[in-house]
Amino acid sequence: MPEDQEFEKYLERRAEELGLPTDPAAYQDGGLAVAATATSLSEAELLSMVLKAAGIPAWVDSPSQAQMDGFGFMGSAGQCVLVPLGRLADAERALADHRHESQEPSPQTASARLRKHLWILPMVFAAGVVTLFLLSRQGEPGLAGKVAAAVALAAVVLSVCGILILVLRAMLRSRD
Numbered sequence: 001m002p003e004d005q006e007f008e009k010y011l012e013r014r015a016e017e018l019g020l021p022t023d024p025a026a027y028q029d030g031g032l033a034v035a036a037t038a039t040s041l042s043e044a045e046l047l048s049m050v051l052k053a054a055g056i057p058a059w060v061d062s063p064s065q066a067q068m069d070g071f072g073f074m075g076s077a078g079q080c081v082l083v084p085l086g087r088l089a090d091a092e093r094a095l096a097d098h099r100h101e102s103q104e105p106s107p108q109t110a111s112a113r114l115r116k117h118l119w120i121l122p123m124v125f126a127a128g129v130v131t132l133f134l135l136s137r138q139g140e141p142g143l144a145g146k147v148a149a150a151v152a153l154a155a156v157v158l159s160v161c162g163i164l165i166l167v168l169r170a171m172l173r174s175r176d
Contacts, residue, residue, distance in 0.1 A: 031085050032085065035088060035091035036080070037081070039078055039079070044080070047081045054094040056083055057087070058082065060079060121159045122163070125159035128154075131149075135148060135149045
């Protein structure tokens, strides 16, 4: 038995040197499989966390094994995220769900974000109109007055365009 323990310690030490997981769960179900390849160590760590949150054991290949440039990006090989072979299909589904969620924000989230900042457009419009009014009441404006007038006019025009776009989008959505 002591030989078995020594051999297990040797294997654990060797796995650590190679950057492989030493957790026995990594070698369940036939060993490890690559669930994803990332372009950076931080992306690989994020994907690993997504998998762990889904209840799937995951490990990132040792960064020392990869060819990294000065910015933490990998060469053509990339950084691998490993999972037990028996959980590969689950991992691929979890990563696909994550990619779908992160790429397509729900319409409710987008509209809530838009409504949160909607007050800005009328405020910019009002500030532009007031500035133009005050500048028009002055005599002949100098260079600073002309620049302020141009900025105020641009603010008015852009805010009107923004309001028109929002109204048109709302009208198109109501037709659907």
